[in-house]
Amino acid sequence: MRDEEVPEGEMVFAQESEEAPVGQPARPGWKVMIIDDDAGVHEVTRLALSGFEFDGRGLEFLSAYSAAEGELLLRAHPDTAVALVDVVMEREHAGLDLVRTIREVHHNRLIRLILRTGQPGQAPERAVIRQYDINDYKEKSELSAQKLYSTILTSLRSWRDLMALNANRAGLRRVIHATGEIFRTRDLSRFVQGVLEQLVALLYLERDALFIKCDSLALRHDSGQVVVAAATGRFVELIGTPAGASLPAQMLEDVATVLRTRQPLLREGEYWGYFQADGGKENVIYLKSLHPLSRDDSHLIQLFLQNVSIAYENTLLHEEIEGTQRDIVYMLGEAIETRSRETGQHVRRVAEYCHLIARGLGLPDREADILKVAAPLHDFGKIGIPDAVLHKPSKLDEDEWAVMRQHAEIGQDLLSQSKREILQAAAVLAGQHHEKWDGSGYPLGLQGEQIHIYGRIGAVADVFDALASLRSYKAPWPLEAILDYLRQQRGRHFDPAIVDWVLDNVDIMGTVAREFPDTRS
Known part of the structure; x- marks a missing residue:
């Protein structure tokens, strides 16, 4: 029977030599x-x-x-x-x-x-x-x-x-536990990595000595290209690379077989699995161990992947919704910056700086991610500032400056009307990113840790990028001048801990400007 004719649900077995492998240990009595x-x-x-x-x-x-x-x-x-x-x-x-x-x-x-x-x-x-x-x-x-x-x-x-019944019962318990862990994951890249790690745990939960010798990888097939999406063991360094450029010929042949038949492939010590959500990208899972994988192991993996495909579909939907929200937030932020006649890349860079700083300070991943998505709306309140003030080329007088300062309160008031977590974070950031550590900022004159951590991080990120960017009223500052300004304002305008982190990680901050350069002056 050709590969194309494999019936639904059947397993493909690789051809093996009839001779026993040299040096294979005898089965225990x-x-x-x-x-x-x-x-x-x-x-x-x-x-x-x-x-x-x-x-x-x-x-x-x-x-x-x-x-x-x-x-x-x-x-x-x-x-x-x-x-x-x-x-x-x-x-x-x-x-x-x-x-x-x-x-x-x-x-x-x-x-x-x-x-x-x-x-x-x-x-x-x-x-x-x-x-x-x-x-x-x-x-x-x-x-x-x-x-x-x-x-x-x-x-x-x-x-x-x-013993077989007992093992199946234990296997089913592990499938339920592992599937539960996967269902908690909402990020697609983490989801695929999580599938791989739970699969290894599923098969080697009671074989600690073999666990560390298990190599595995997950491949994602999309738009005709196969990419290594996740990996463990010796394959970790291949994450993100095209499979065609990083995997040996035999493995590529096996990948093609699994994608063509959409069925598992099992050989001594190796397992290739397949799963796909409705309308989603195709995924191939590979496991290799010194321990031979039995048919029971294979059936356990198939059961797990069937359950995972449901979670995978939910994760795809969740990522699509979150991606749409992120795009809308970026477009709103860029629209505000365009109205201010500033580069739209400013909001992207501020978002990236906020994320780097938040992670560097040890904020939980979820909080850092929320701050990154919310950051483009830090100047949302400028939508309520008259053009005559917003676009004035010369220095603002006292009355005009009072109007301009209102953008922090306007942004917070508008964004806080939503109960959505991201927009609530954006409201805090919009309202507090002009507050200063010593209490001399606006609109409320908050001091020290009275200022929300989002506001403190946003203040540094916003000023860091503003000083480094070309504006209609100024040339970009040299990096050393920006760092000197941060040192001068440490404990006055900015949270000392955040300034210290930025000064210790200038190279990391520099990658953002290179990735998101200004596209217009």
Whole structure:
């Protein structure tokens, strides 16, 4: 069957060599514990089961010669599949007491417990089976080599199936938890990175040693180009790069197969997954580990990605709405600056400066992001200033300056009418970015930390860019002159902590001016 003909929901398996990989470790044996005070029973049991194999695995025998020793051994080997337990050992009912301890104290409900006794009168079969949570009861005299073989085989089959059910249950719990974590994410780039990290956690939650060896990446397919959107392990440095220029040929071939078939691709230690929201960009997930990924692992990943696609669609919608809001805010800010006959790039630079400073001061990411979106509206109140004052080429007289100063209150009053978080932040910024640290600013003469942190950050960002920009009434200041002014106004006009951060991060601030240069004079 060609790739194009893969039915919906089917998994694509990569072709593999029939020869076992060189150096591949043998699968560990099933653990069978013999708990009996008769050394001869241990020898006979091992001899009868020599050469035993089930599901491609042999047996690993563990021996204990008393109930107390058996309990200690089970603590050390909780993954024991079957225990053959003698009834009479150091005490008449030592084996029965051990069974109760295993089930009720250690809460091990998975191990298959087979009671063996050479004195059936001491523990009648019907009473024991009724009162104790055992899986089989055998008299030593009746347990031939063939019957022992059959008993162990059926017990191992039962334990294997119970373990699979238990693993699936645990996997489903992890899927629910991981999906919940993803649903909290609203930023699209963080969402894709979060999907990757939760997938790794989903598969290796109980394999800490392997977790650090797991490499993974997420690819986004849009407009004919495949880009590395997120990554862990050795792929981290590839984030943001085109896949065609950074991934080896075999991986690119696998990417093409997954995008074409829209189905998972599984091979030894590697998994390629696919998910897409309705009308959204296509995403390819890749996981590689030293631990071979089973079909159960693959099904767990598919279930997770199905749930993630719903969250992905919601995140796309959320980003679209937020993107529209940001664009509207920028357009409003640029319209105000255009009316003021100043460069529209000023509002973008102020927004970027505010974001850098907020992050540098340790504000939470969400607050820094809100401030960045709100910053373009810091001079929103100029919409209410008459053209004669706003466009006067010469110095304003006292009355005109009083009118101009009203723009802070006008902006705050207009923006505060909305209950939206971004516009509430914009109202604070518009009303307080002309306040001064020493209390000599306007409109309220606030002092020190009475000024909201948004207003303090906005004041530095606005003045920093205004001094560096060409205006109709002045030439741009040299950088050193701007820094000298900040030093002079530290503790007077500006918050000292903000000035100190800017002075320590001049190179970072400089990247903003280079990214958003003035487009007109």
